[in-house]
Amino acid sequence: MFKFRMLVSAIALTGSMSVMAADALPTTAPAPANNPTTPEKVELGKMLYHDPRLSSTGTVACASCHNTMLGGEDNRPNSMGVNGQTGGRSAPTVWNAAFNKVQFWDGRADSLEAQAAGPVTNPIEMGMKSWDDVVARLKTIKGYRHAFELAFGSDAEAITKDNATKAIAAYERTLITPNSAYDKYVKGDKDALTEQQERGLKKAVELGCTSCHSGPAFNGPGVFQKFPVNSSGFFEAQYHFQKDKGLAEVTKKDSDEHLWKVPTLRNVALTAPYMHNGSVKTLDKAVWLMAKLQLNKELPDADVADIVAFLNALTGEFPAQTIPQLPGTPGSSFN
Amino acid sequence: MFKFRMLVSAIALTGSMSVMAADALPTTAPAPANNPTTPEKVELGKMLYHDPRLSSTGTVACASCHNTMLGGEDNRPNSMGVNGQTGGRSAPTVWNAAFNKVQFWDGRADSLEAQAAGPVTNPIEMGMKSWDDVVARLKTIKGYRHAFELAFGSDAEAITKDNATKAIAAYERTLITPNSAYDKYVKGDKDALTEQQERGLKKAVELGCTSCHSGPAFNGPGVFQKFPVNSSGFFEAQYHFQKDKGLAEVTKKDSDEHLWKVPTLRNVALTAPYMHNGSVKTLDKAVWLMAKLQLNKELPDADVADIVAFLNALTGEFPAQTIPQLPGTPGSSFN
Structure with missing residues (x-):
């Protein structure tokens, strides 16, 4: 906690006249050396990302739960995979995921490429038996052969x-939402934020929100954080935050219990419901709970309203993109 | 049958040098007097069409089963609605549906507006309890209030x-796929069809396919046709075509048994599997079965291949369209 407080103070001190919690969002995302972004990969990745035939039933695409049209996720507490199955976690937004150091709520994937491989063969998500089956199916679709060869x-x-996940990751690296009111503000347009939004930004910094949610995507500087830090039977009975042990579910280490990737705050106003299990329906309740459970502060309504106003200033511009036309299936066998 | 044969002969006679089964597809669709197409309605309709929040679970949009990216349908034998439920029919393509005189396989809707109202409250499709619930949900989404007022x-x-279904219908009237190889051919570019495609067209006309599948969308001149005309226990055991009584399921009239809307052949190469129950996986099998069951002719493989080649010439150009950004939900309560 001492380290956190130091950081909070350092940021708060810089913010007396022109409060800044982070730089503007970059308009391009860095790509790994083994997967440089090319237009052909992006185009193929966009097709694969939106293609429900990557699921056992032919009904669930990456885009079903990480819907590019709908804030990059599905607005549900937990996502619904093949045959109406649901899991315990809420789909993170795909927009600006390129700026996460790790992927999934529990951070178990260290790249977009590694993440893309997961849901396809998860039995309650896209339900394919194996990637061999996915590859075999893609090979029956003539248009994909051409698109993979181009890429x-x-x-x-x-x-x-390997190439399918690389293409999906390349596409996801283009899903960036620049030019939010906050971005305009930090680039010098001091009128870009309303007075209430400016007040909310200042409060978020002073309160300590930005000790974890800082940097251009408001998801660092740390990678993992414990959540909840302070809880009680009262909150647990209502929200069940501790039922899921986060990173420890993967590593089985006690020290990783309830560690979670710090999620981006970019476009957070569009991604209700909130928290890893989607148990919090509204942004004002999420703000109040984060202050209470992470910083042990009970915020008055006026402070919540100001911070929510600021968070709305993090809604960016969604770059126009054309709907991909997916290549036809010569004969179909979904059931 | 006599009337059919007359029509076939009349069409076949015109086709000796330059075979034509139909005019080119129009690039705009007529709208009813009470719902003129406007850009604002089309934009709103595109949003509603792609919005899964029009379903009880928030996971099934119009576009889930009538996927604009995927030939206008879902490539499944039958569609999958909320909670993994399936029905007995295959989703018809939305592309060029504006040129159908009636909608749904059984033709029970006489307009796109009437059709759009159906699936939303069908318990195995989008599962909303009532349109009042849909309207109430849409009213909670601020961005929709603005879009409806604009439209x-x-x-x-x-x-x-009424306005929601009008907007969806207005959007659907823009889903037209012009400039297929066939369209170029009938406009005078005699090289637009391969020799095999030209042969397939001639055979389709001579055989009688175009007595039902004629006109610019290859779905008339009649509206309903009986299917199958000639069947047997052998085919019924394999494909179960007669299990579903078509229009009679709605009207309860014996005379409507096994009557179906004649489906468009536009983009048919992209919409496997085939027939009202999606029981036929490939286009060549569908062609063979239609000749056998409707015209009592057993086609040799070469004729099937030629006709399939021609049907591939009916794949049009899918107009580029941008992905709609759906307005955010302030608080979410799907489950």
């Missing part, structure tokens, strides 16, 4: 799990 | 079932 060359068999 | 004016309450 990855035709020297060897281009349709592979 | 329908703000004199009265703009968010209504």
Whole structure:
């Protein structure tokens, strides 16, 4: 906690006249050396991302739960996979996910490429038996053969799990929402925020929100944080935050219990409901609970309203993109 | 049958040098007097069409089963609605549906507006309890209030079932796929069809396919046809075509048994599997079965291949459209 307080103070001190919690959002995302972003990969990735035929039933695409049209997620507490199955976690937004150091709520994937491989074969998400089955299905679709060859060359068999996840990741790196009111503000347009939003920003910094939610995507500087820090039977009975042990569910280490990736606050006004289990319906309740459970402060309504106003200033511009036309299936066998 | 044969002969006779089964597809669709197409309605309709929050679970949009990216349907034998439920029919394509005289496989809706109202409250499709619930939910989404007012004016309450279905229909009237190889051919580019496609067209006309599948959308001149005309225990055991009584399921009249809307052949190569119950996986099998069951002819493989080649010439250009950004939900309560 001492380290946190130091950081909060440092940020708060800089903010007397022109409060800044982070730089503007970059308009491009860095790509790993082994997967440089190319237009052909992005186009293929967009197709795969929106193609429900990557699921066992042919009904669930990446975009079903991480809906690019709907704030990058599904507005549900937990997502619904094939055959109406649900899990315990809320879908994180895909927009600006390129700026996360780790992926999934529990941070178990260290890249967008690694993340993209997961849901496809998760039995309650997209339900494919194996990536071999996915690859076999994609190979039956003539248009995909062409698109993979354009993106990855035709020297060897281009349709592979590795290339499919690389293409999806390349597409996701283009999903960036710049030019929010906050971005305009930090670039010098001091009228871009309303007075209430400016007040909310100042309060968020002073309160300590930005000790975890800082940096251009408001998701750092740390990678993982414990949540909830302070809880009680009262809150647990209502929200069940501790039922899911976060990173420890993967590592099985006691020290990782209730550690979660710090989620971005970009476009947070569009991604209700909130928290890893989607148990909090509204943004004002989420703000109040974060202050209470993480910082042990009970915020008055006016402070909540100001901070929510500021968070609305983090809603960016969603770049126009065309609907991909998916190549036809010669014969279909979903059931 | 006599009337059919007359029509076939008349069409076949005109086709000796330059075979034509139909005019080119129009690039605009007529709208009813009470719902003229406007850009604002189309934009709102596109949003509603792609919004899964029109379903009880928040997971099934119009576009889930009538996927504009995927040939206008879902490539499944039958569609999957909320909570993994399935029905007995295959989703018809939305592309060029504006040129159908009636909608649904059984033709029970006489307009796109009437059709749009159906699936939303069908318990196995989108599962909303009532349109009142849909309207109430839409009213909680601020961005929709604005979009409805733009489209329908703000004199009265703009968010209504009537306006929602009008907007969806207006959007659907823009989903037209012109400039297929066939369209170029009938406009005078005689090289637009391959020799095999030209042969397939001629055979389709001579055989009698175009006695039912004629006109610019290859779905007339009649509205309903009996299917199957000739069946047997052998085919019934394999495909179960007669299990579903078509129009008679709605009207309860014996004379309507097994009557179906004649579906468009536009983009048919993209919409496997085939027939009202999606029981036929491939286009070549569908062609063979239609000849056998409707015209009592057993086609040799070469004829099937030629006709399939021609049907591929009916795949049009899908107009580029941008992904709609759906307005955010302030608080979410799907489950």
